[in-house]
């Protein structure tokens with residue numbers, strides 16, 4: 001039996017935009033046989049990072065490109081830099097234009113040296129941006145499947 005790949009979607013959302021992106025990612029992952037845990041940053045009990053093949057972290061951006069304190073605390077809670085983190089964010093170009101747009105997500109992806117470019121969504125993802133979310137998740141899923149297969153093969157060959 002092939003065991004399901006495990007994913008975490010951790011997100012912070014005050015006015016539901018980032019939560020909506022998290023829900024779209026959840027739908028896409030579960031439709032592709034991933035086992036998914038949702039984590040509301042700042043609300044739910046601490047996570048166990050090494051349980052997951054992939055961890056998604058979602059954040060909105062606060063005043064002048066700032067990262068919300070709850071997300072900073074979550075980063076401290078993780079306590080190290082896992083290699084399997086993909087970052088998504090929502091923002092609004094009205095607050096400082098392209099330079100500050102979703103800057104918290106961009107900074108987080110850089111901090112974790114993420115393999116994936118941060119997904120940046122303007123306000124709610126519903127409508128035309130849904131396709132952007134879908135394509136981004138598909139890219140991440142393909143890579144996770146590839147890397148997982150590769151590391152399993154290495155482990156199998158080493159034990160021969």
Ligand SMILES: Cc1cc2nc3c(=O)[nH]c(=O)nc-3n(C[C@H](O)[C@H](O)[C@H](O)COP(=O)(O)O)c2cc1C
Pocket residue numbers: 012013014015016017018019060061062063064065066090091092093095096100101102103122123124
């Ligand atoms: C006071 C304030 C400052 C903001 N500053 C930025 C910013 O610098 N860059 C950005 O992209 N969005 C900024 N935003 C927009 C929010 O990030 C955006 O509305 C986001 O989708 C909210 O996410 P949520 O609905 O998940 O809480 C700001 C919003 C507020 C209210």
